[in-house]
Amino acid sequence: MNVLDVLKERGFIESTTHEDELREYLSKPPASCYIGFDPTASSLHVGSLVPIMSLAHMQRCGHKPIALVGGGTGMIGDPSGKTEMRQLLTPEIIEENKTGIKGQLARFIDFNDGRAELVDNADWLLGLEYISFLRDIGRYFSVNRMIKAESYKMRLESDEGLAFIEFNYMILQAYDFLKLSETHNCMLQMGGSDQWGNIVAGVDLVRRVSQKQAFGITFPLITTSSGIKMGKTHKGAVWLDPERTTPYEYYQFWVNSDDQDVERFLALFTFLPMDEIREVKKLEGADLNSVKSILAYEATRLAHGRQAADDAVRAAASLFGGRTIPSDILPSSQIDRSPADESASSVPTSEILYSDAIKGINVVDLLYSMGLVKSKGEARRMIEQGGVYLNSERALSVDDKVTEGSFKDSEILVRLGKKRYHKIICKKSA
Template sequence: MSVLSVLKERGFVDAVTHTAELEEYLENNRATCYIGFDPTATSLHVGSLVCIMALAHMQRCGHRPIALVGGGTGLIGDPSGKTEMRQIITQEQIDENKAGIRAQLSRFIDFNNDQALLLDNAQWLTKLEYIPFLRDIGRHFSINRMIKAESYKARMDSEEGLTFIEFNYMLLQAYDFMKLAQNYDALLQMGGSDQWGNIVAGIDLIRRTLGKQAFGITFPLITTASGIKMGKTHKGAVWLDPDRFSPYDYYQFWVNCDDADVARFLALFTFLPMDEINHVKTLEGADLNKAKTILAYEATKIAHGKTQARAALKASASVFGAIEVPDDLLPGSTISRGIHSSASDGAVPTTQIDRNDVNENDFIIDLFTRTGLCTSKSDARRLVKQGGAYLNGSRVSTIDQKIGELDLDQGEMLLRAGKKKYHKIILK
């Protein structure tokens, strides 16, 4: 099966340019493809996973992926999908963010021996001379066509409008595509559906300047069954950096997905065979929850490694009760089969507190604030009044409830906010 067929079957593809020619190109060549990543933070998040997994599939099918970090375009900002101008970041921030992005991408893509490349468009964009660029590149672009692009139309219709610096973004991204085609024979660019106009502009520029046929694939915007943009939670973004979003919380993000999303997320965010995933579509109830466990394990294993995935699985079992993983459910998964019920130290978010800093006169709501389960004391009081605050499995009854002697003697306290947010306190 060709990589394009793989991507289509698993739900990655929104639109393709030159479909027949691209199929032929991918079947008869070791293609080099690329996707751009905006270095606006030290970590990528789950919203970038479709792009990352697409590059991983390209590599697994024998092609060479390029992850292009926008160190140059990041100094300007992409207006695509934005209703206001992005904050411009410094070169120092970009360098720091690049280091974090490389570490995360290395979990999904093998960069050894140039099997994949991590490049920075600052390498060529920051050396451009303005007049030669306008003469050699700008002359190929029609203003009439550019302002019809959705990314520009949305900004032009906004109250803030479109700045001239952002208007140049399409030219720069098209120039990126041309440079990669010229220097690395990268003739396929992939990206989110909001990048369609930029990708097509690059294909046209390559045809005009290099006389080569280039191609584009765009991916759909992934939303949950409830219509929420992928990767958004009550805690904010679901980061791939374990220091910003723990492997345990990452596991919980996946295991708590909507029933309607399980099979789709297995196809997009794991490498399990599609014939096994298609069987999940027939499941419901407890059987579907077991499939969620495998989804969470596999997604966590890819992003954080097998050790962290196993620890998160055991921690989840210790908090929520025994978890059964049948032998015949998604057998391609490396998850341990049988019943999981033992805890794993350190997997549940944990805070160590000096025993002398806690006494029977302390209010329980202070612990919820101190551990970050609640953002403030008023937030903690609201949680208690709504019946969603628990200490060691027992509901906190009043906002002025204090820590008991028994709680202190146990040496550990387990807080719960709502149904799924846990935090362990260890008294030392």
């Protein structure tokens, strides 16, 4: 099966260039393809999963994925989708972020034996001579065409406007494509729908300079059924770094997916067969909850490994009760289908000293000090709205205190809202 059909069937593709020729290019593995990742943080997040999974599908179909980290362009900042200029990064921060990103990509893509590559455009951008670059590359770009690109239009219409340094971004990204076509015979660039203008500019530059046909694919913006951008929660981004978003919290993000999103998310964010995924639309009730558990398990296993996914399932079972997952529901999943009854070792946990518990701690102060809320005001609002529970007992007043007697077996299980849990352990000494 041509990988183009795989990506279409699973919902990855919004637009392509030269589809017939692209199909021919992808019919002869190994073809090279690349996606750029901005090194703006040391971790990627759930919003990056569509491009990551697309590279993984490319590799599974015999092609060679290239992950480009923008060590050079990261010093400028992509204006796409932004109403204000991005913060400029130092080379040291970019190098640190690049290391973190490669480690996370390696969970999804096999970089061994040259099966995939991680490249940094700083290798060819930082040494460019300005006049030579303008003469050799800049002459192929029309300002009239560039300012019509959606990524530039948004900024031109904003109060801040478009900085000249950002205006160069499209040319530099197109140059990346040209360099990879020359050095890696890479003729396909993929990216989010906001990258269409940049990708087309690269396709055009490769054609003009090398007289070769290059191609582009863009992915749709993934939103939940309620219209929220994928990966955004009340706590902010859902990170792939387990230090920022624990595997248990990651599992819970997926298990709390809306019923209407489950089939689509299975297609995009797991490798389970489509003939099994299509059967999901027939399910409801307890069976649909089993499907959500499988979605959460498979997504967590990909991002954090099997052990972390198994631990998250056991932790959830200890809090909400285990369930037997029928063998005929998504049978290719590796999830343990027997009820889990082990301890909640993967539930996010904090510690408090016994000496502090004896004195008594205001619930508002406790929630804030443990990082469970962003502010004391948020803690007060949640308590007043009846959304805070301590060991299944609702906190009735913002003046309530946690004391030594509040702990059960030296623990308090805090619940915020319906689905957020956090364990606080009382310790005798530091």
